[in-house]
Amino acid sequence: MIRLPYYPGCAVQTTARNYSISGVAIAEKLGIELVELPKWNCCGVFPFLANDDIMRHLAPIRNLIHVQEMNEKGIVQNENRVVTFCSMCYHTLKEANLFLKDPEKKEKTDIFFEREKEFVGGVKEGYKGGVEALDFLEVLKDIVGYDKIAEEVKKPLKGLKVAPYYGCLVLRPREIGIDDPENPTILENILEALGAEVIDNPNRIQCCGSYHTVDRRDIVAELTYDNLIYPVRSGAEVIVTCCPLCTFNLDFRQKDAGKLHRDLQEIPVMYYTQLMAIALGLDKQFYGVDLGLHYVDPKPLLEAKNLY
């Protein structure tokens, strides 16, 4: 007799009892003893197969509803676009719309918000759909245009060797990407419009290590090294980013990366908007380099290039 642990599940104990009674009996007949788990719970199929895991999508959908409310209150007129700088925010808002394309998920979400209406502080209307998230890079590309940016440049970034870095969240998955996920060019085009010298960065669409920065700093330090060493070797003087998490990992994890790989020399990491503020001739306070938010201080480089 072979003794095998046996997990019955709820159905064969109730409405499908004919199944288990016969099954257990024939098993025994065939020399197999099915030993029921001393303690077991529902296999979880209901939530597992259900398409309504809406909890983790509520936050972005709420924000899309707030855009809708801006229209209802007349703060904007017939404007279903919402702009954001942060790649993570862009990604989540965009993914929320993708999530809601599934009619079942949309319905479950509607029911959730419908039940919130009776509460003060709840949303007053569910999400009607159609609010479109725009990354600010898209605004620059499609609404402003590279030519206009070039026209507005007061202080060209002449001789500044800049390597762009995109990370994942504005590019992938393809359905929500702001540019070609394999060969994006928005940052390059903007930097060229600003008069900078763009250094090719083969790692510009690699992952930065994301939130592993919290629990696996070693992984992120390795990635930071990989993502910086090629542009540094190619002569880049500054890395330009569009995502706060990428920026943190590329900038602050240089300390750990430098310990692992002594050939890595420190390089400042800046947002493209900071370089734009410089090139467009804005006041120094808008460069954002004096807020103590950089690990590698970009000021010496900017001073050397007569840009500060």
Place this chain on the structure above:
Amino acid sequence: MSQEKKEETKKVQIYIMGREYQVPAGLTIMKAMEYAGYRFVRSCGCRGGFCGACATVYRVKGDYKLRMALACQETVEDGMYISQIPFTPAEKPIYDLEKLGPSANVFLQYYPEIAKCVSCNTCTKACPQDLEVMDYVQAALRGDFEEVASLSFDCISCGLCAVRCPTELVPYNIALLARRLYGKYVMPKAKHVEERIKEIESGKFNEELQKLMEASVDDLKEVYETREIEPE
């Protein structure tokens, strides 16, 4: 008149911690419990909806929803199953307000679990004060303690938001920290208080105070009875 009287004596059936009682309709949960014979040693304070001591959870027959209320504010309805939550166990870190400073990271430092908020709004639905609890938790997450202070101004620390939060946050304590920071670092100092303190320190009221200290009990009573009271 007789119609009114008839309504006055109308009874509803409620269940206090599972036991059935017939109580007059129109009573608050608190009064209904007292009518049923309960004497409060906990879960009762100001009886005016301000102190937050009488947090109560209930269900109504035929409805799966768990509802929240203050016992002194909510009127009983037929088929109510009532229980009180006299105390909410909650994490309350010790901090020195003098040393904190109005920094944006202060909430994540003392209540790092706020990053778990999924914006489900369950806390808001639980709030008997109709506060936008989730919105102030979110404001705390981005370090905007002024917004937290303003949105949570009417919080009475009843604890129901913390009881209901699926990610186990303690919104009301987070809000308390925000209001303390706001009071200390943002709110303009009250000039008249500073002036009065100077007057006290310079001895302006010493003579009057001395007179009171030497007065007889009867004289003190007289002074108390005839004191100036703010107009209603």
